[in-house]
Amino acid sequence: MQRKKEEKRKTILDAAEKLIAEDGFRDMTMDQVAKDADVAKGTVYLYFKNKNSLCAAVNARINKELNQVIKEKMDLYQTGLEKVVASGTATVEFCLKNMQKWKAITELYQMKFKDPEDPNVKEFLYEVNNMVQMMANGYRQGIKEGTIREDLDPVPTAIFNRMAFSNAITPTTEQNMLLKMNNINMQHYAGVAGELIGRSTRKDLLNAEDMKKNIKKTYENLEKDL
């Protein structure tokens, strides 16, 4: 019984994730989620308090997966700088391998999760904070090892860079329009942005190529979709 419930929850999440990736959470309707998940609308509300909570749950699930991938990749390396770069590489890889999921979290990036009591919102925040802490630890280690600027405060830097990195891979619609107006393709933007992020944190200014290349690689695949 518990098993079946778990599965039905997953089915609903799957349907929601797909719809969010396709049209954004604004255009995702609860009726369509119900239809795609082969349940009645009331059932969706049995599993998720409201649309906001459902979106938070989708967001939590994807970020959990992403964290897993990032953690595994980071664990392959020893130095702080390597780990930080690895977190970027892992994110790009995740984006390439799970386009739907990546599209969904970037769409959800614009969402306001107002209710901090909602367990799904809590779980989502827990996951995001987890990633921030992983990055912050990478910075701390890099600082000790002398490869990352020592005057940098790890946690707020991680909070900022997480956003910045995500933006490098997937600019906002506004930015996309600006890029179009100026005939700049997304790969190039990703490269420039990645470079800026790297420059701001790294101590040695050489070897900026890694991060840049990673993000560029993403775009060769991602642009087909758009």
Added chain:
Amino acid sequence: MQRKKEEKRKTILDAAEKLIAEDGFRDMTMDQVAKDADVAKGTVYLYFKNKNSLCAAVNARINKELNQVIKEKMDLYQTGLEKVVASGTATVEFCLKNMQKWKAITELYQMKFKDPEDPNVKEFLYEVNNMVQMMANGYRQGIKEGTIREDLDPVPTAIFNRMAFSNAITPTTEQNMLLKMNNINMQHYAGVAGELIGRSTRKDLLNAEDMKKNIKKTYENLEKDL
């Protein structure tokens, strides 16, 4: 007659701007806009095609004002780096003097303007692009003068930094929650983020204090509101 139409349009824009600043564009209802502007709902739709277009018009108007302020400030200085710093200072000043307008554009930052044919969307993009070009020119000049990194591509850098700077002053709700979880206040975040932005573009790493201070100053006032 033309005069009266112009004024009514302004009244509607004022009402919308206020509501967006208060609750975000999602919670702004066209009924409330009509009520606050003392016109019938149909009249609002006479002046603005739809909600999206109204929001775009609000966004265009504020960005136009902001550009004005930025341009004036930049014109006071000679060197590229000074101009770039001035654009930041002007933005912070604008934010301090026009909290409602600043709140509104940061809320509107999350909006998707889908219809590129809409004249209000066009005007909005025109203004934003204008600002990007001003910043890019500052970078170009700074590169020539040797104060800004020469390997930096001005336009995409401006597109990225405009977003980054705005985020430094006003983090997303998600980031705000993370900051809260980690007991980091917004001033500190603004300082860290401003520093990162400065570091990524400036050639000489000294004198990072300017940009940092500017953003920090913002927060002393802004936090009262929140």
Added chain:
DNA sequence: AGTCATTAATGACTTTTGGTCATATATAAT
């Protein structure tokens, strides 16, 4: 197997809100 209690599922219904349109009013032209 049959009865009953509890849990899960349903979809018709309500409410909210973006958007429309037939009608009414004001303004300008003749």
Added chain:
DNA sequence: ATTATATATGACCAAAAGTCATTAATGACT
């Protein structure tokens, strides 16, 4: 004064979030 045009209105419609009385399924206990 009359007509034509522009402006304004709010009742109405449709879409979508969210509710709830009713029904169906499940499992425990005789």
